Amino acid sequence: MAEETQAEKVERIERQRTEAEELSWALRAVVQASGEVDRTLARRLDLRPLDYAAMTHAMNAPDLLGPVELSERLGIATGSATELVDRLEAAGHLRRDRHPNDRRRVSLSPTDTSVRTILEALEPLLTDLDALARDFTPDEQAAIQRYLRSAADRLHRYARRTDGT
Amino acid sequence: MAEETQAEKVERIERQRTEAEELSWALRAVVQASGEVDRTLARRLDLRPLDYAAMTHAMNAPDLLGPVELSERLGIATGSATELVDRLEAAGHLRRDRHPNDRRRVSLSPTDTSVRTILEALEPLLTDLDALARDFTPDEQAAIQRYLRSAADRLHRYARRTDGT
DNA sequence: CCGAGCATCTCGGAGACCGAGATAATCCGG
DNA sequence: CCGGATTATCTCGGTCTCCGAGATGCTCGG
Numbered sequence: 424m425a426e427e428t429q430a431e432k433v434e435r436i437e438r439q440r441t442e443a444e445e446l447s448w449a450l451r452a453v454v455q456a457s458g459e460v461d462r463t464l465a466r467r468l469d470l471r472p473l474d475y476a477a478m479t480h481a482m483n484a485p486d487l488l489g490p491v492e493l494s495e496r497l498g499i500a501t502g503s504a505t506e507l508v509d510r511l512e513a514a515g516h517l518r519r520d521r522h523p524n525d526r527r528r529v530s531l532s533p534t535d536t537s538v539r540t541i542l543e544a545l546e547p548l549l550t551d552l553d554a555l556a557r558d559f560t561p562d563e564q565a566a567i568q569r570y571l572r573s574a575a576d577r578l579h580r581y582a583r584r585t586d587g588t
Numbered sequence: 589m590a591e592e593t594q595a596e597k598v599e600r601i602e603r604q605r606t607e608a609e610e611l612s613w614a615l616r617a618v619v620q621a622s623g624e625v626d627r628t629l630a631r632r633l634d635l636r637p638l639d640y641a642a643m644t645h646a647m648n649a650p651d652l653l654g655p656v657e658l659s660e661r662l663g664i665a666t667g668s669a670t671e672l673v674d675r676l677e678a679a680g681h682l683r684r685d686r687h688p689n690d691r692r693r694v695s696l697s698p699t700d701t702s703v704r705t706i707l708e709a710l711e712p713l714l715t716d717l718d719a720l721a722r723d724f725t726p727d728e729q730a731a732i733q734r735y736l737r738s739a740a741d742r743l744h745r746y747a748r749r750t751d752g753t
Numbered sequence: 754c755c756g757a758g759c760a761t762c763t764c765g766g767a768g769a770c771c772g773a774g775a776t777a778a779t780c781c782g783g
Numbered sequence: 784c785c786g787g788a789t790t791a792t793c794t795c796g797g798t799c800t801c802c803g804a805g806a807t808g809c810t811c812g813g
Contacts, residue, residue: 571618671768
């Protein structure tokens with residue numbers, strides 16, 4: 424690469440800075456649009472925002488999820504979580520199961536019909552997004568994925584660090 | 589086959605996923621992490637989730653924003669929006685101004701102190717994300733930005749199309 | 754077997770949200 | 784310019800959600 428004057432260097436860095444900010448802004452737009460999707464989906468399922476959030480947690484939970492952990496994730500009191508689960512169970516969205524070994528615990532899992540309904544509603548969006556991904560070369564896909572994973576990680580870290588629980 | 593835990597099931601599905609689907613999943617992780625950020629930030633500002641959402645709308649509104657439009661965006665009744673604005677105004681987050689020409693209308697705008705507080709809290713995250721963007725080559729940045737913009741657009745379209753308003 | 758610790762549920766009270774008006778300003782056809 | 788329709792906002796009573804302190808039932812270490 425050829426020599427670079429100080430002015431050129433400054434300009435290059437400046438350009439990179441603004442482009443980096445553009446990228447962060449694009450990310451923000453995605454998040455905002457995703458919020459819209461969540462809102463309309465919650466309305467379609469006839470769920471209050473918090474109840475919808477509870478369902479997403481129930482569907483993504485890596486391991487067993489109980490009312491207490493749910494209350495922590497949603498930032499509500501445990502009693503409120505119990506009532507929330509009551510509502511979702513009554514509406515046929517969630518199932519309560521006793522843990523076989525520790526009978527204090529309650530396992531919350533989404534019902535099959537609920538999962539199917541949500542996936543059906545989301546299916547066109549998911550295939551659309553998958554199609555979008557296929558418009559990029561493998562190298563580009565790798566870069567995008569690297570960016571997304573790292574961004575998610577940093578967002579997660581920030582949330583954890585800022586959170587005063 | 590014996591019972592399969594939720595974690596095992598998730599893992600099995602994870603393995604079957606194609607590259608494109610991996611990308612969509614990474615996007616989902618970002619959105620989820622961003623939700624966490626919103627939640628903790630709302631708690632730090634001592635705002636209920638909906639009140640926090642109202643503040644973000646007030647800060648991003650392109651033009652004049654009144655209680656009615658706010659109620660539409662948040663999906664609540666107009667009366668509820670009035671009370672919500674009451675709360676935010678009492679807490680010093682929002683300011684009510686009468687529109688000079690149309691005296692029916694009320695203009696909602698965030699107070700300076702509120703804007704400063706939010707930006708200060710977000711500053712480390714924003715610089716962190718900008719720094720992340722700079723880890724990529726210009727070509728990669730372009731691809732990522734193209735992906736993000738298109739994804740936001742498709743999410744937005746889906747929300748609009750699905751929404752039964 | 755006992756007491757500490759934990760997950761969940763119960764219950765009374767405070768507050769948010771709804772929705773059907775009331776109020777006031779603006780717009781529009783005649 | 785007038786009267787009705789429209790629009791933006793607010794008021795008010797009722798219902799449901801959420802809080803938080805305590806009760807209940809279960810587990811575990813000694």
